[in-house]
Amino acid sequence: MSHPRKLVFRVIMTLLMLVSIPLSANQAQGQGGIEVENATVAVNFGQSITFSAKIKSPLPIKQVSLLFRGVHEEVTRVETVQVAEDGSVSFTYDASLNVFPPFSSIVFWFQATLADDQTYTSSPITFPYNDNRFPWRETSKANVTVHWYAGDDAFGTAALDAAGAGMLAMNEFIPISLTEPVNIYIYSNVPDLQDTLTLGGEEWVGGHANPELGVVLVAIAPSSSQSIEMETEIPHELAHVMLYRSLGNKYDSQPAWLLEGIASMVELYPNPDYARALNIASDNDSLLAFEDLCIAFPTDAGNAFLAYAQSQSFVSYIRETYGTSGLGRLTNSYGDGFPCELGATNALGTPLSKLDSRWRESVLGQNTAGVAVRNLLPFILLLILVLVVPIWGAIDVLVLRREYANQSK
Ligand SMILES: [Zn+2]
Numbered sequence: 001m002s003h004p005r006k007l008v009f010r011v012i013m014t015l016l017m018l019v020s021i022p023l024s025a026n027q028a029q030g031q032g033g034i035e036v037e038n039a040t041v042a043v044n045f046g047q048s049i050t051f052s053a054k055i056k057s058p059l060p061i062k063q064v065s066l067l068f069r070g071v072h073e074e075v076t077r078v079e080t081v082q083v084a085e086d087g088s089v090s091f092t093y094d095a096s097l098n099v100f101p102p103f104s105s106i107v108f109w110f111q112a113t114l115a116d117d118q119t120y121t122s123s124p125i126t127f128p129y130n131d132n133r134f135p136w137r138e139t140s141k142a143n144v145t146v147h148w149y150a151g152d153d154a155f156g157t158a159a160l161d162a163a164g165a166g167m168l169a170m171n172e173f174i175p176i177s178l179t180e181p182v183n184i185y186i187y188s189n190v191p192d193l194q195d196t197l198t199l200g201g202e203e204w205v206g207g208h209a210n211p212e213l214g215v216v217l218v219a220i221a222p223s224s225s226q227s228i229e230m231e232t233e234i235p236h237e238l239a240h241v242m243l244y245r246s247l248g249n250k251y252d253s254q255p256a257w258l259l260e261g262i263a264s265m266v267e268l269y270p271n272p273d274y275a276r277a278l279n280i281a282s283d284n285d286s287l288l289a290f291e292d293l294c295i296a297f298p299t300d301a302g303n304a305f306l307a308y309a310q311s312q313s314f315v316s317y318i319r320e321t322y323g324t325s326g327l328g329r330l331t332n333s334y335g336d337g338f339p340c341e342l343g344a345t346n347a348l349g350t351p352l353s354k355l356d357s358r359w360r361e362s363v364l365g366q367n368t369a370g371v372a373v374r375n376l377l378p379f380i381l382l383l384i385l386v387l388v389v390p391i392w393g394a395i396d397v398l399v400l401r402r403e404y405a406n407q408s409k
Contacts (some may be wrong), residue, residue, distance in 0.1 A: 029286045030034040035057070038052070043094070043095075043127075046050070046096075051092075052088070052090040055089055057120070061081065062117075066079045066108060066175060067079075069106070071105040072104070076339065102210075103128070103215045107382045109125065123379060131185070131196050134192070139157065141160055143180065144184070145178070145184065152222070158230055162230035162268070165268060166238050166266060169268060177242065181214055182211055182215075182239075193219040207236060211243070218237060220233065229268070230266035232271070234244075240259065243263070253335055254334045255295075255343075256311075257311040274308070278306075278310065281306055290340075290352055291341060291356075293311065305364055317359045318330065318348070318359075320356065326347065329348065333347035
């Protein structure tokens with residue numbers, strides 16, 4: 001293997017040449033439209049994207065714009081580009097400031113205003129925006145591809161096996177869909193993954209899935225504990241992809257605790273530190289309320305870890321209590337737009353806060369009734385004052401009346 005980065009670049013170029021061939025045959029609107037020749041894209045991941053092409057037109061060109069966006073994006077970036085005498089155009093986009101997600105696809109096309117003052121549009125060209133800083137190797141099975149750059153062949157095979165075992169485990173309660181490909185990228189260390197996510201505009205969160213793209217990113221070093229890490233992280237991130245595929249646009253309206261709870265439930269090695277974190281937080285009365293875990297998880301590492309531990313335990317409790325069908329009713333209910341507290345009432349007949357206290361009672365052995373009384377104590381005292389003082393007053397009045405009656409006898 002000579003220079004891997006060059007190799008990836010050459011693959012991209014080849015792809016582009018392949019897609020640019022029909023371009024000249026299938027030309028833009030109207031007679032005398034524009035033709036785009038020799039379109040190339042050079043990706044320096046996280047740094048720059050350079051678009052080059054030659055615009056051919058029967059009339060003199062007045063102005064050319066380059067338009068591009070991520071294939072799943074709504075907003076199109078528009079840049080006016082300089083045109084050389086021979087129709088050559090080149091534009092370098094700063095990908096460090098205006099980021100695209102790693103391993104997404106970007107589509108671009110040109111618009112040219114010619115001497116007839118008409119604007120002509122070229123056919124779109126799509127190219128992959130991959131993290132090409134590493135010499136990725138790959139192995140696939142049934143539309144699932146594992147990519148890695150550290151470790152031997154057995155490392156890649158083990159990762160593929162972990163993906164298969166994960167899907168087998170989640171199959172009971174998440175429909176598996178492999179009609180679209182799934183790509184799993186294994187970085188060999190956390191800083192490499194962190195760089196990628198930072199360059200891709202994402203906060204660092206350990207493993208990461210971009211369910212819409214069918215892309216999973218994890219950091220696992222070749223080591224004696226690689227299997228445990230693979231069988232924990234790969235099924236978790238794959239679950240996000242499969243949940244997205246089964247829920248579609250209802251995925252985004254699910255509470256964070258529910259998505260993370262389901263994904264954590266399919267980890268083949270339950271995290272042994274979760275139980276400890278739960279017990280400590282329960283004893284210290286520092287458990288997080290699930291109502292506060294609906295939109296997002298805490299950003300600080302300690303509370304984020306507790307949020308995962310709680311969600312895993314809470315969703316397992318819901319599944320044990322209401323079954324897989326109950327879990328399905330819950331995702332449907334949130335998918336239909338019910339708010340966090342009432343979504344649970346609609347699906348399971350019990351509001352979220354009540355489920356929360358039942359979980360604390362039955363899983364963590366808390367006496368939530370006792371806790372409730374303790375929390376209510378100031379109000380109970382106030383109530384006693386409000387009720388008892390008038391009663392005393394009434395007794396006084398009665399006593400006075402009786403004395404008065406006795407006197408008048
Ligand atoms: Zn997750």
